[in-house]
Amino acid sequence: MDNKSAFHGSAEQKARLTAVIEESRSTPGCLMHVLQEAQGIYGYLPIEVQTMIAEGLGISLSEVYGVATFYSQFSLKPKGKHRISVCLGTACYVKGSDKILAEVEKQLGIKCGECTEDGLFSIDSCRCVGACGLAPVMMIDEEVYGRLKPESVKEILDKYREAK
């Protein structure tokens, strides 16, 4: 991991994670739940957080790492302030969502899976948000943008840039 994304966790975050671990540890199969909560607390799952979970649940770090890297929802890298998620499900794909993704990448100068230098945006692709009636769609944070055209991407991104 490079220096830019060195881990800075607060005592408050640690206390929240410890509470989650305490209340979950007796439930069989709780690891995924703990990882989901931890990602909610820290925004991502750096090795430091995984170590805390492994120690808290009394399991090996390799097991935690194995699960954290298996599922696409878990991220080991920090995400942007605004998380862009372009749907590449079939219904969106046949309506040209690959061109939407390409345009977002071009506008931000980063690739899918990466985060901009200023930490404002990160791009991911996802498989079907279920708004197929609006295809092609992308999500920025919780907001869904539908019936997109490559030309409309810049204007949408500008809204978030200005709000910065």
Add this chain to the structure above:
Amino acid sequence: MMTNAQLDAIREKKKDLIRVRRVIKEEGEKLAAKTGYRKQVLVCGGTGCTSSHSMQVIAQLEKSLKELNLDDILVVKTGCFGLCALGPIMIVYPEGAFYAQMTPEHVKTVAEKHLVKGGEIVKELLYQGTVSEDGSIIPFAETPFYKKQMRIALRNCGVIAPEDIEEAIGAGDYQALEKVLKEMTPDDVINEMLASGLRGRGGAGFPTGRKWSFAKASPGNVKYVCCNADEGDPGAFMDRSVLEGDPHCVLEAMAIAGYAIGSNHGFIYVRAEYPVAVQRLKIAIKQAREYGLLGKNILGSGFDFDIEIRLGAGAFVCGEETALMTSIEGHRGEPRPRPPFPAVKGLFGKPTILNNVETWANVNPIIMNGAAWFSTIGTPNSSGTKVFALGGKITNVGLVEVPMGTTLREIVEEIGGGIPNGKKFKAAQTGGPSGGCIPAECIDTPIDYDSLLAIGSMMGSGGMIILDEDTCMVDISKFYLEFTADESCGKCTPCRIGTKRLLQLLTKITEGKGEPEDLVKIDELANHMKQSSLCALGQSAPNPVLSTLRYFRKEYEAHINDKICPAGVCKALFTYHIIPDKCKGCTLCARNCPVKAISGEVKKPHVIDTAKCVKCGLCIANCKFGAIERK
């Protein structure tokens, strides 16, 4: 604890209110008078419509009703109505007026002109399919989209408020559980399921009753009932719609299965990407516990059953039953060899049944109306209905439920409203990354489990993506292989390496580097994968390639031998040109070109510098004279 009498009282209280939403015209008006509400306004609160801002519609509606002092109108936030392309949708009963693509301004107009006393339907805001040429209003159930549908699994979706258990009870939920606990033995339940012929709606089509009978026969005091709500097929959203529109029907069915096989504990494994569905399930479970319909001693029968939710974390392979159970146990969601089958040794090593959401949604009607009724619907070996998520190049994108045996033509041309923009139907993709394509020449095939297998596709969970002449079949196969290569868990070699190698071969063909023997290699590799992969993901991953090769071999050959992509999708295989005779020199293309690859003087034919061109297609989309061609 709730008693049977209390349950009946809730049903009686809610009966008319819900019936108004199922019947319209005179009968609806008479009923409405009895309910205390002059009108009911139903707004879709499913993911499709909330994405097009139906929450703003509800907010405005409530505001307008307050301003106009209309306190005799009930607003109901429901699940999906099905016609997602026209969202947000709002239906006013007892008239059954079907308003489409509503905005807050439209809502204001409807409130002022229609919802006020003596008001009239605002025709120009209705879904235009419900307005006939002479201006009269057609009930939406009579429109082509709804007419051929038969709603069994979706019976309450878009009818009830899913966050209110009393509405669910009023609409018939928990009636089957009550009947089972009062009148039926576990064997009676299983025999009824067997006789109904219900097959798993998740894709494989295994008879549900047999699964249950195996689990009942397995010895042990601890058994589990699981619900597969990890709807991974991109483009399929029927399970989500059931959970969002009628979550109680799933809880009820799981409790019935628990009674039948001797289990007291259920798990619902649901995608974390479905926040609305998860939220509604949580509310539903909490309410069911409060009403004593989950928990200890349900309805005084002595039977205990409770349900926990487990969230998936984005892994397609977790739709496979053994992988799903491994994931619930908190591990990497990798499948394991079968046998032992889950009915013998499943979750936490105990006998387990796993059914898909849509399968569960069929249980209540089978118990209430009988297996004999259910088996008359559909075809002899595929009884009942199937829900399809219709998407892609089709006018009426949405959720449809039709009897098994309905032909693809009926779905595409009548229910779906045909292909937009005057394009030609090319194929329907069913079964997602595990399925295949049904080409235009098979459009009259009746759709059921066996007929789809016979033509090289599969039912799958019910995603149905319509493709038109602009879709390249090699590219779409590559799209699916990218998906399966990415989602392969890596445990077994045929799938891990096979998907990668197949993808490489397809990429090579779409880049114009294909050789004739590649098709032989694809065929050989695909068959090895089908025979030797550990789970259904790898066994079915070659299906999209094999089925397109079967029906669209010429397209593959055009890519390989002639180095052209007939659909004009594969960028390496075409260039853009301006036809000098047609070009008027309007300069629009040159101004739009993002890389300045087009040059020319005003009013004189332009030219495209193919070396600079990035093939974005903006020029062809904007040319008013049809002067640009792709070849």
